[in-house]
Amino acid sequence: MIDVAVIGAGPAGLLAAREASERGVQVTVFEEHEEIGEPERCAGLLSLSGLQRLSVRLSSEYLQNLVRGAFFKSLMGRSYLIDTGKAVAAVVDRRLFDKFLAREAERAGAEILLGTRVTGIERSGKGFVIKTSRGAFKAKWIIDAEGAGAAILRKFFRRGTDPRSWIPITQATVRGHGLDANYAYLYFKKYLPDFFGYLVPIDEELGKLGAASRKPGLGKRFAKLVSEEFPKVKILSKINYVIYTGSPIRDLGFREHFIAVGDAAGHVKATTGGGVIFGGLIARNAAAAIAEILHGGDPKPFLREIGKALVELRRIACFKKTLDRAPDIFLDIALAAAASPLIKPYLANSWDMDFQLSALLRR
Ligand SMILES: Cc1cc2nc3c(=O)[nH]c(=O)nc-3n(C[C@H](O)[C@H](O)[C@H](O)COP(=O)(O)OP(=O)(O)OC[C@H]3O[C@@H](n4cnc5c(N)ncnc54)[C@H](O)[C@@H]3O)c2cc1C
Structure with missing residues (x-):
C-alpha cells in the first residue's frame, strides 16, 4: 500500500x-x-519570491533569463514601463x-x-x-x-x-523580436478582449510570444498581434492549449x-x-x-x-x-500610477508578483 x-x-x-x-x-x-x-x-515566467516560497533553488540547469519589470501597451495605445530596478522574475525552460x-x-x-x-x-x-x-x-x-x-x-x-473560465491560448517560440530582454512585454488589444498578448524574452533574439482569447478565431487574432507588434519575427514552433482565469x-x-x-x-x-x-x-x-x-x-x-x-x-x-468590466481608461490610470517614479521604491521593496492584492492592501 x-x-x-x-x-x-x-x-x-x-x-x-x-x-x-x-x-x-x-x-x-x-x-x-x-x-x-x-x-x-x-511561458515559464516565475517570480523569484515564488521560487523562494517553493524552496526551489535558482539553477542554470533550467534558467533562461531574469527580468526586472514589464512593458505594457494599453488598449488606448499608450506605452508604460514598470521597472523595479532589480531582478524580480525568472524565465525558465x-x-x-x-x-x-x-x-x-x-x-x-x-x-x-x-x-x-x-x-x-x-x-x-x-x-x-x-x-x-x-x-x-x-x-x-x-x-x-x-x-x-x-x-x-x-x-x-x-x-x-x-469550465467557462478556461481560455484558449496560442504560444509560439520566436526568433528576432529585438527587444530588451530585461522586461516582459504585455499587449492589451481590443481583439483580445478577455486577456492580452505577451512576449517573454529568453534573450534579445528568442522569446515566447503568446495570445489568449475565448472569442472565436484565436489563430487570426494571434496573427494580427504578430503583424502589428512583431512583423519581423520568425516563428520556430507553436502550441495551442488553455489557461484558467477563474476562482x-x-x-x-x-x-x-x-x-x-x-x-x-x-x-x-x-x-x-x-x-x-x-x-x-x-x-x-x-x-x-x-x-x-x-x-x-x-x-x-x-x-x-x-x-x-x-x-x-x-x-x-x-x-x-x-x-474586465471597467472602462478602457481604468487600465491606463493604473499603469500610469504603477509606472510613476514615485512608486518605484515601493515596487522594488514591497511588490509581490504572486500575492498581488495582499501586497497592495498592506499599504
Ligand atoms: C501557453 C501557456 C503559458 C503559460 N505561462 C505560464 C507562466 O509564464 N507562468 C506560470 O506560472 N504559469 C504559466 N502557465 C500555466 C502553467 O503552465 C500551469 O499553471 C502549470 O503547468 C500547472 O501545473 P500542474 O502541475 O497543475 O499541471 P501540469 O503542468 O499540466 O501537469 C499535469 C501532469 O499530469 C499528467 N496527467 C494528466 N492526466 C493524467 C492521468 N490520468 N494519469 C497520469 N498522468 C496524468 C500530465 O501529463 C501532466 O504531466 C502557462 C500555461 C500555458 C498554456
Missing part, C-alpha cells in the same frame, strides 16, 4: 511528491507521458524545470512511474485502488495534480473548475483523502493564467499536511497556509472580473 499516490508529474505533483517524501512519507507519482516536461506548454523538480523529488525518495496513465479510482476500505495503464495500485491518500483537463477529478469525484475550487478534498491541487483545482492567478507558483505552494502544503496526519502530528499550520493562498486566488479572480 502506497502512503500517497500523486496523479501527474507537472510542477504541482512533483513539489507535492518532494515535500511528502522529505517528510518520510512513501510516495508514487503516476505520469502518463514517457518524459517529464513534455509537451511544454508554458519548463521542460528542464520540471525535470529538475523530478530529480529533487526522486532524491527525496519519491518513485515516479512514467508512461503510466491513471484510468480509474475505486474506494477500498479507508484507501483507494488506483487503476492505471500498468495495473492497479493501492494507496491511503491521493494528490490529484493532473492539470487542466482534470478528467479523473470530474469523473470520480464530481468536482472541478468553472479555485471550493473543496480541496481533505475529508475524502483525495486532494486536488494545481491547474486541476484552479490554483492559478486569474489575471495572468500563471499557475506554477500557487499550484506548487498549495501542493507542497497539502503534502506536508498529509504527512502530519499520517504521522499523528498537527496539519493545521499547513492548512492555514493553504487557506491564505486560496483567499488570495479568490481576490485575484474577483479583481480580474472587475478589470
